[in-house]
Amino acid sequence: MTMPFTLRSGGAASWALRLVAGAVLVYVMFWIPTQASNGVIDTCITALTLMAAAMALNLLLGYTGQISIGHSAFFGIGAYTTGILVSRYGWSPFQTLAVAFVVAFVVGALVSLPALRIKGVYLALVTLSLGLVFPQLIKAPKMEWLTGGARGLDKTGFKFTKKNPTYEIFGWNPWGNLRGENVKPFLYWIAMIIVIIVYLACRGVVKSRAGRSLIAIRDNETAAAVMGVNLAVTKGLAFGLSAALCSLPGCLSAIRTGNVTPDSTNLTVLGAITFLIVMVVGGAGSLWGPIIGSALYVFVTDRTGDWSDKEAIPAVLRPFFGWSHTPPGSGIFAVVLIALMFVAPFGIVGMWHRVVRRFVKVVPRPAGTGTIDTPATAPAEA
Amino acid sequence: MELFLQRLADGLSQGSVYALMALGLVIIYRGTGHLNFAQGEMALFCTYVVYQCGEWGIPIGLALPIGMVVGFALGAVTEVALIRPVAKKSPFAVFIVTLGLFQFLNWLDGAIWRDQPLPNSGVGSVQQQFPSLFPSKDTDFITIFGADIKLQSVGVFVLVLALTGALFLLFNKTKLGLAMNAVASNAESAKLVGIRTNMVLMVSWGIATAIGALGGVVFAGINHNVNLTLMFTVFIYGSAAATLGGFDSPGGAVLGGLIIGVIENMAAGYADEWVGQQLKVGVAFVVIVVVLLVKPSGLFGTAKVERV
């Protein structure tokens, strides 16, 4: 087969492509908070929240092959750490991020102890029950003094008052108006910063020596042990870091809505399943998979959110939807997920790589001159 | 003492539901080595079907068999259309498909029946509450050693014992049972003696889902209602029961379910301050973790149960 294009990894053309893509990305990043409507910004924050959680989960599943259906618990740890410190102890929301990170890291590392011996679907079972226990723990009477029980906590976000200053750069104000009139752009930037932190952390880990030992573990544990990878420490760190990163979007959710309740979706098992699903749809084991999966998920749910109103449904689809007021987003996405397992088990990113490889020949860098490539498309074995 | 007996009875009747869920999981696991994460939601769908039958005026005695038949069909179709094609690719793909099914069915139930508890359900419920298989009024109890035991608890327990007996006969006295045992033991050889393994797997999924449907209906009957989160915890208790009994042992599943039901109720009753109604599900978590760490094959499972 002839390749219409050839791309040399690290070559000039490759850099040019990256530069263009980066510029577009940055442009969109700034366009949204400054130009888009409040509704769109809000949807983007939802997407960013999901992205950060799915990326954190991806670090675990995509790169170590450990399955967790309980990451909602770590998300919840983030939400409640922020919630408790802000509403009960008057901390500033920003300070709570660091605390949440540490708390979730410790809990995650503890959970990884049994995970050293329990694998595959059994680990999935353990984490699933962890995800189920977490909201109940929050609601337990003994915890009520701290967590507010089933009612949850309120006043967990920033206090926007008329007296807040409004910061401008040369008359341009990308973060909205902090006098409580237009705070969405400000929240958007917090979300964006969290996503960037999580992305950089994942990227750093994956491209480092530690990352290579993670991948070695996923592919073959015995071989990894022979190679001198310390399984216990590596797995523990991976689990801890994944949990810690997953707590950050949790903090964000508390800051954003100003309240925390144990029954909000992202804190329950359904949330954990959503993290997992968007990650797999996007492409487990690739850096961009969770980002694309989350964006798509939020796009679909947003577009179909008003389908509870029969008139909003496109005519051809009307017989299938709109029997009740349940929006079809999660149903559609579940079908997409199942269908993907038939045609492209490596997700959208994997599919993309396959298509690209058909038309573009990517020449890797000569060995020894750079970091290893992202192992884009191999899924974790259960 | 009375309190103890009452809690024991409650535990056994709840444990019976877990036993049903665990039986379904074990029957599928034995055949294919897959853990069906959608088991609870498949049962819930059938439970909603039974509820809908009630709305149409069909008595529970007839609605239950209808629900179980729907369950059988749902399980069989799932195995043939969704599980079998991806099982060739990887176990991970099967895991993801069961999760996708979990989410899809949960969504579908909501799309059809709305997320509202009976009796004031969104479809204008004519039923006061989810129909119970057994007398469930406050006055329906028998007194044993001074303890008032609900007739419902007795009925559920007896029902599960009867089903266990029937399954025992199926597995040990029929050709189908023999074929299922053979496939569970060595699928390759099962083909070589002429067993239609595809058929056996399809029927296994069907039976497992039908049993799950029974579990869902019984549980909804105990709770007097059906809602979208009904089976989340039941699934985890069922998994804990299967883990405790051993993932490839049907008898172990039943015993595991009963044990967990009793532990749960005793813990919630006697350690009210610490466990209470909220943290009951912690019992399942602890059982799963401890069994997997200490004896992964469970009480009655064979060592074949791998942990990979």
Place this chain on the structure above:
Amino acid sequence: MSLLRAQGLTAGYGPVTVLNAIDLEVNEGEIVVILGANGAGKTTTMRAVSGTIPRSGVVEFDGHDISRTSPDAIVRHGLAQVPQGRGTFPELSVEDNLRAGAITRRDGAGAVAADLQRWFEQFPRLAERRSQRAGSLSGGEQQMLAIARALMSRPKLLLCDEPSLGLAPLITKELFEVIERLNAQEGLSVLLVEQNANLAMHMASRVYLLETGRIVASGSAAELSADDTIRKAYLGF
């Protein structure tokens, strides 16, 4: 008359082709032996015949074209295979193993019980252990169980893949005597795979020599032993 006839039989695993268009025939009442070194493709041949791996070419059995038939349906036609490594059901009792062997039969519980009795008489050591788990049997006992299980389906042709593997010589001898007796008394046709040429040549009606997926020689046992080059290169005596 030919009972089994394979023509241009090609098979392998995934992208790898192991068998290259081999021709093979078993007539009624024969014991046909396939000889070959480790990795020659003997087991692959058995699997291709019994339909447990994808194959191409023509396979006819007892007048039926079975080249597209699933393994379980092939058993129903009267072809039973004892796989390499025995393939018993370790968690099932000895008796249930045998009953599983008869699962395709439609001639009633009485006939099955009679056969059960018969094989228990034929293999008294199995009778002693009838309710024991098959996994707890010794290697020789498992091999007997595997053969008895295959015979429970009342096959016209028995495929036997290296029954002597890992068995003590005395037990192997006993096993081969049973197979010869069945052949002589019941007219059971047998396709037998062996590495141990010495043992198998005595009972073979005809022999095929397999080397890296091809048949390199065939003929009666006497013919092959008479050929010096073949004897030295393959038979090792």
